[in-house]
Amino acid sequence: MTATPIVNTHVHVPPNFSAFTTPADVVESATKEGVRALGISNFYDQQVYERFAESCADAGIVALFGLEFITLIADLEQQGIRINDPANPGRMYLCGKGISPFKERSAEAASTAVAIRSGNDQRAAAMVSQLAEHLRTVGIPNDLSADVVAEQVAERGDVPASYVSLQERHIARAVQEVASASDDPAGALEKAYGGAPKADPADVVAVQGEVRSRLIKAGTPGFVGEVPLTFDEAYAYVLAMDGIPCYPTLADGVDPVCPFEADPDALAAELVRRGIHAAELIPIRNKVTTVDAYVKAFANAGIIVMAGTEHNTLDRIPFDPACVDGPISDTARQAFWEATCIVAAHQARVAAGQPGFVDDQGTVIGSAAYDHRATLIAEGAAIING
Secondary structure (H helix, E strand, C coil): CCCCCEEEEEECCCCCCCCCCCHHHHHHHHHHCCEEEEEEEEECCCCCHHHHHHHHHHHCCEEEEEEEEEEECHHHHHCCCCCCCCCCCCEEEEEEECCCCCCCCCHHHHHHHHHHHHHHHHHHHHHHHHHHHHHHHCCCCCCCCHHHHHHHHHHHHCCCHHHCCCCHHHHHHHHHHHHHCCCCHHHHHHHHHCCCCCCCCCCHHHHHHHHHHHHHCCCCCCCCCCCCEEHHHHHHHHHHCCCEEEEEECHHHCCCCCHHHCCHHHHHHHHHHCCCCEEEECHHHCCHHHHHHHHHHHHHCCCEEEECCECCCCCCCCCCCCECCECCCHHHHHHHHHHHHHHHHHHHHHHCCCCCCECCCCCECCCCCCHHHHHHHHHHHHHHHC
16 A cells, blocks of 8 residues: 555644644644644634644645534433543533634634633633642642633743633643642642652653642542533534534543443444544554554444544654554555545635535535545645645
């Protein structure tokens, strides 16, 4: 099989929590690794997308524009069914691919965008306030506030503070840095947790993960419930932004696999039933055999499947997606390449007023035959290959 270019449809770019320091750093790093198409997939705010697009254009990389949401499916929550969030029944992460981030939003889409940002900002402010008070109560002085943390994020990312909508990971990093700045980081963490830390205080990535689990998640001092959109609201927003609704698959990234995803064929059928005709894997979470099983199930259901790396911790893993136990198979790589081509073609076509992969109702165009899909793959390959 002919080698395909390196493509990646899911990377978080500052000011989202990221392995990279600035938007320019993301693109410079991708260029060094030979990436040909790169998909931004940020939460909450898209003001940085123009800067990302300019950096990609200067580097000769095709910028793919995406979104990520946390949504709620009420009936599955009531049934206690875990979807692709192992900690919260009924919560579904949902992405949009190939959106038009610079278009004028409709009144409804603009209202949704405001609700997404404001709901998260209010939650983040409450979390920071609770954690700051908790730390002071256990004898750890700090000056943490949402504004202080946001300013730190903006300064590190070389973006205006108005671009920043804080995530749990930002807040965990701020707490980790408070502990690290003390005379006894391990002792500070023990005070904060009310028990000995498990992570080595010198391993900042591990400490930040432990801060999230022991101080921010449900039942801990910093916990504040999320304010998710309904699935229908998020789905409608993706379509309003000209995008392709896409399901990010966790699979064996958690043990046991979430019940919603446990059977790849049943998952694929359910996604199609819900109007989702694109899926995504983050292979570094998965075994090779698992990736192949889901790729096969998605393909059999007519679902295109792509891959990304997220880069949503400080670990700088390669951009070229790989599995936790080795390289992805040739079959998976070809599927990921074809789906990425479709996203690139969809994005370009919709911008030109032409039909893309799905229409404004989320229905696959030409789904009765694959002629249109083959055309999109060819067009996208031409875009990516330059």
